[in-house]
Amino acid sequence: MTTGHCPELLAPAGTWDCAKAAVENGADAIYFGLDRFNARMRSQNFTEADLPELMAFLHSRGVKGYVTFNTLIFPQELAAAERYLRTMMAAGVDAAIVQDVGMCRLIRHLSADFPIHGSTQMTVTSAAGVEFAHSLGAQLVVLARECSLKDIEKIQQQTKDIALPLEVFVHGALCVAYSGQCLTSEALGGRSANRGECAQACRMTYDMKVDGELIDLGDKQYLLSPQDLSGLPVLPDLIKSGVSCLKIEGRLKAPEYVANVTRVYRQALDRAWQENGTNSAIKSGTNSAMKSGTKNGTNSATTPTPTEKLALKLGNRPISYEPTADERYNLEMAFSRGLYTGWFRGINNQELVHARFAKKRGVYLGDVERVTKHQVELKTTIPVKAGDGIVFDSGHPDTDQGGRIYGVEQRGRNICLSFGKHSMNLRRVQPGQKVWKTSDPELEKTLRQSYRVEQPAVQQPIDIEVHGVAGEPVVAIATDPQGHIAQAASEKVLETARNKPLTTEKLQQQLARLGNTPFKLGQFTNQLADGLIVPVSELNRLRRQLVEQLLEQRQQPKVWAMAVERSHRDLLPDPAETPSNPATLVPLVRNGDQLRTVLQCGLTTVYCELENPVHYRAAVALTRELNPRAKLYVAPPRITKPGEQYILKQVRQSNADGYLVRNYDHLQFFADQPCIGDFSLNVANPITAAYFKTEFGLEKLTASYDLNVAQLMDLLTSAPANWFDITIHQHMPMFHMEHCVFCAFLSEGTDFTNCGRPCENHDVVLRDRTGTDHVLQADAGCRNTLYNGVAQTGAEFIPRLMDQGARRFRIDFLNESPTQVQQILTCYQQLLNGDMTGHQLWRTLKLSSQLGVTRGTLERH
Structure with a gap:
């Protein structure tokens, strides 16, 4: 699949504030759930009644809205599911993100064109999975988080004939189990992850028994809790791979998180796109363009463009992106169990799961050097101020000390932190403990201000052209990136100027005054005859009319085909007689x-x-x-x-x-x-x-x-x-994982090539907090399954x-x-x-x- 567009940036939204935070910080699209049939039932969700207003808001800002319809649907829910789908279509939702194969069939039965996005819950890991989603009528498929960059490139190459757009998660929490294949919450508490009720058992502590004996793993207790994903360091490689959409995880997160992470990736994505000159899908697009040019024998086609030259130079070499200090800080403060590139660079079982903690830590400040009765001394290069939240990492998260800083004192190269009376027990803080900054109220205030604004913070370019001759009205035409077009004519006609005729600069200056609208002036074209003039008030009126028309068009619900006479009942099989x-x-x-x-x-x-x-x-x-x-x-x-x-x-x-x-x-x-x-x-x-x-x-x-x-x-x-x-x-x-627990904790290897295959020599069980021993087994692909011990x-x-x-x-x-x-x-x-x-x-x-x-x-x- 090739694309000439920068990948879409897709942000999560569990509330109106989250939706606004995503929009005002540069998301191209948001995804959100309704109050049923979505995989984050613990989050706040929108209702069916919210859809018209929400979609009108999003579309007025040039942002798409996708509904997460990504759970399994039970037989008695089919009628309700159909009603939900019809409501989505009528509201002009841009796509439904779907897990259930039957629901893909139902959508295509009800509508020939309503977009289906195959959810990561479909567990698509290969070209066959992409082809399967395509056969169901999907317009896009979200790959499993476990796919590496090499996997993505192979899948793209193997599915180039169908060219189905691919989406990948680029940031956020990593599930240790394959999405759609985790039955842990179901097994332990009857709360199915496939029904949006994940109990996050992967974030709990486990002991390891090897051949019947408990082994000492030191401060490693969270054996199944991966670090959080950050694709920022491989952003150019993701662009190069040709993926169509980069997805931020976090529908359970606060709007400050959405604002923070969306802003970082918006700025980084734009910078990476521009710096790497990526105006086409570099690898496959270059090869096909070069072959096509040679075949046609035209000089212009055989001469590589700058983008093609860059692609030829890069070849299969990874492209580095060095996040700035501010980007790293902001992402870690947003939410971090440690940030890691996940499986993008391949399997590294030693790094994926550090196993020391499973809650938010934030930014690492340094190690405690000295503790007095009222202060803690450490060395750090990270700015720290009164009001910031910190935690002292003892290696046992249940007993960690944390709180707000009361005062900061410089002492040579070190700083001394003091705390409010009775806010923290400093006797439990020891030299050598790691110190993490978990909260930055000043940053949080800035983030809230980013989406609590009266006028749009992010504006989309509109192209405007003006036409006219003496004795006729000025006609202005505006187009936006979504293809909407508006036209307005002045009430007064153009006259020959006695002095100071309209110039291109004057016209552009007047029509660019779009500050309180979702728009900014893109390309301006002046087709007026020379030496003419019209009152400035007429230009202002033209500008307002163009904006009003574009907004009105944008806010109209998208019209999807919908077969009223069809029903889910049409797809039901005929039950057979009871067998004898x-x-x-x-x-x-x-x-x-x-x-x-x-x-x-x-x-x-x-x-x-x-x-x-x-x-x-x-x-x-x-x-x-x-x-x-x-x-x-x-x-x-x-x-x-x-x-x-x-x-x-x-x-x-x-x-x-x-x-x-x-x-x-x-x-x-x-x-x-x-x-x-x-x-x-x-x-x-x-x-x-x-x-x-x-x-x-x-x-x-x-x-x-x-x-x-x-x-x-x-x-x-x-x-x-x-x-x-x-x-x-x-x-x-329960868990079916790419993460190999055998490799991570019974070897020093990173994957099957250097782990020594401890899975072949040892019986391993993981003991949970209730004392139940769960059996761990590996398969031929070196993936692990943890089976319920009961x-x-x-x-x-x-x-x-x-x-x-x-x-x-x-x-x-x-x-x-x-x-x-x-x-x-x-x-x-x-x-x-x-x-x-x-x-x-x-x-x-x-x-x-x-x-x-x-x-x-x-x-x-």
Whole structure:
């Protein structure tokens, strides 16, 4: 995909003040949620009734507004979701940011042109994901935060035929898990991240047990809490990659944060764009332009432009951007757990997570050198003044001391800080502790003033041209960057001047007086005949009319096509009759001993997930040997990034009976094979289910783990029940991460090339604050999954699910022994046979000393 435009800067807004802060500090667009169906339900959100006024305000300022419609939608919510979508379209919203595949289908069913932006919750990490979003009718897709610059460039190259614009997060909090694939809040508290209710378990403390022993990690307690993302140092590389939009995270943040970060990136983006001469997508655009010029044989085409010369000079070399001291200070004061370039420069597990704290720290001042009864002495180059907030970092955030500075005294090269009486316990402050500046009231005041203004602080250029001859009115025409055009004519005609005729300079000066409007004069063209004059009052009236017309046009809602006669019901599949075949168990195993056990139990369908796909061939052979009637479906890793097709080839070389597909690459790569859709496809409603079933011919679909039993029953009612696998027993896969905990804390390496592969030699669990041990496992892509240490069962709901037509019940094993596997299978088989109740099964498994079991998420919400 090539572009001749500077990337759009997209800022978050949870409130009106945030929206104004973004607009007045240079955002090209904002994104915001409504009071339902958005992934930040804990934030303040706009309402449907706010939409007309909000969109009129944004469009009057030349700013776009995108609604975050980025949660999974449950069956009973489809009608409400349709109403929301129609309201958005009628209000002229510029796009909906969407996670749910079914909602993409519904939008395109209702409207041929209303823009869809594929959310980062869709977990798009490859060209196949971009193509999938394009096939759903998306006009843009937000890539997963885990994509590096190299990944982005590969994706751009591999999707150049469809040229779908790409958006990336450039600043803000990093989720440690892949968005759309985090089930931690769901597993631990029934609050789904896929429903906008993330409980931020990644920001909690964890202990690490290796081979059964707790290990001492010193002051590293926050093992899953990444530093905050700052793409500022790689800004020119992001421009060079051809991404269309740079997104700032922060819908839960205050307007001061929005103002601060938006202003920094606006100024930096403009500077980087101008300094690097980027007027086209440098890399791909240059090559195509040069080839085209050579082919056409024209001299002008074969002579590189300055931009093309720059691109040829840069090649694949990273382009550095050195943030200014003010930029670094402002971003750290806005909110910082430490700022880092995330995954843009590739994987560095030693730097991504420092693990020392998970709350805002701000700007590092220095280390404590001396503590007296009333003062703390340190050396710093950062300005500090009375009223600033600071915190002393003891290495144990729960006991850190912090507060407001009362006085600052210079002592040689050092400063001495004093504090209000009883505001801080200085006896707990020790030499050597790090000191952080967490608050700057003066900066915060300046930021508030930036958006609490009566006249626009950011103005867009409008081009004005004037025409006229003697005896005729002056005609002025204005155009804005969005393509609106206004025309006004003077009431008085032009006359021949006796002296001081109108000059271009005088006209331009008069028409440029746009100070209290959203506009500034761009290009001015004077087409008046020479030697003419008209009263200045007429020019002022022309200017006011042009502004009024442009604003009126801008504030009109965009008109999207909307099929009134269509409905979500048109997309619903026909529910099939309740099947009469007996219910069966479908186990998923994760090692050879478990596989051998389930095969000996006589089960005819088995799923298998191994860390190393090379071992799948042996698993297939074992299945053929022990139970020739059994079908073995093997699972590729959940994420596929550019360059990882070799892993899928290894999986396919096993010649398994079928494959458990988990992402868009799998749908494409295994299209000609028998496939089962796994839970990671996030099938939560019948429209999504019908799309995967009919478009890709999947044999079965695993129902989303976000559904409780009532919602699951609704799904089985609204789509054929025999389409679904129902996972009835499992250790919930909570975090699925690019971050490798094995590498970060059991080696000194940065990634798989130099870590020594501790994942192959050690068993690791992470113990949370409740004392529960959660199992950590790596996959072939060196990604980690943290599984809930307590298995959950939905045994008590099986009779109701069977009455609704469910027949395949999936049991996912993790690290159970063969004896435990056999016990669990026996209990569930007795339940299906009517020889045991769900309550008895739950009690039986719960009482087993080695099997922690909870009733789990099916009963929650």
